[in-house]
Amino acid sequence: MTGESRPNRFLAADRGVSETVGFVLVFALITTTIAVTFTVGLGGLNDAQLAERDNNVERAFDVFHDNLNDISRDGVPSRATEIRLGGGELALDQTSEFRLNSSAWDGPVSETGSITYHGAGDTRIVYENGAVFRMQGDNGVMINEPDLLLGDTTVYSLYGLGGSARSVAGDRTVLVVGQRSARTPSVDDRSATENVTLEIDSAQANVWKRYYDELDPSNESITVSDGGDADLTVTFDAAEYDRFVVHRTAVRIDISD
Template sequence: MRGLGDAGFRDDDRGVSETVGFVLVFALIATTIAVTFTVGLGGLEDAQLAERDNNVERAFDVLHDNLNDLSRDGVPNRATEIRLGGGRVSFDRESEFRLNHTGTETAITEGGSITFHGTGDTRIVYENGAVFRMQGDDGVMIREPDLLVGDTIVYSLYGLTGPADSVGGDRTVLVTSERTDRDVPVDARASAANITLSINSSQASVWERYYGDLAGEHDQISMTTDGPADITVTFVADRYDRFVAHRTIADVGFSD
């Protein structure tokens, strides 16, 4: 027979079990909330930064069209809004595009790029009529340059000048572009002399793919990376009837 003492022990065991169960459930809930908060918050922040870079990419798409207005239509100026969202936009002078008619001593050299510095190594760049999304030294071309390849080749060259200081922070910046010159420095009929384009750029790997693909599609174009420039593109004179180069010079500014 069990005595009253045995029943008392059973009641005590039940109380201990309920307390332990409550503690375990509470600990599980607290751990779940902590993990969700830590991981979820980091994931949310990453998603916000990625969306910011996507929004800037769309803004550079508008910037591309606005600068084309200066070149194609002779519009005197354009302005493009870019929400930085903690990123930074700068004007860079490192790029160089040198157009040379091998039958003459005339060479035209222009350059300059507008760069948004986003998450990590992500950069969104406007350069010589094209827009890039770069990750380190590699990336993709989002918008292609203004180049027509056929019996007549029409090439657009952009020269940009801009401020020395970058602009950053959680604000919207207005990127202004004012045309200062627009001309046709090359209008050549087919001859024995080729026209070459030498490119030095931080986006060289993407330019190489772009012109490599064109060279594979059109016998008017050949490309090499063997030389003093990052890339040398040759427009083969006996493969086209006429080569026309349009040049647009614009001054770039950043303002609130």
């Protein structure tokens, strides 16, 4: 009897060890799951928040685009657009330039300026010369197209953004006010019997090139070339229009809280 009772005591002790080990393993599994969830899940949630922030700014730039079209087309003196920065940076600068010229004109017509939102990573949302872009490095997409009419009378809308070059950042909402400049004529009409060239200096030159290539895939009325004195040169063939009109709008930009 004594010899038979010993194995039973060993089995009871084994069950106690098994329960302890099982508890430790389950607790370790739960702890690891929580740690992985917080590490990976919160990182993914943060990325989603940043992406949604940039999407909200993109929608605000869509409104900004429409507001500046009101100033250009309808002669509205000013328009204001609210943009929530959400930790990003909004900057106005004069690095981009668009120059229209023809041998039939007295001289070139040019405008400068763009407004850029620097978002998550290398993402930029840009407004320049009537168009809105979402950029990732040198590549991106055109969200809103410029105001361009092709036909017997070709109307090219040229937009210039001026004002104090400044940048604002932080987690707050700013008011971007565009006011038609009184120093520059809002409309500058020119007739042309010769080819018109558009020279573009812009960080968005790759997307501008794709836009003009898709506008005339056959290259019958528009020819696009890289290099030279500009980042991109676009040539409008005079044989494809009776008149070329430049609709020029200069806007002063003020950014305030």
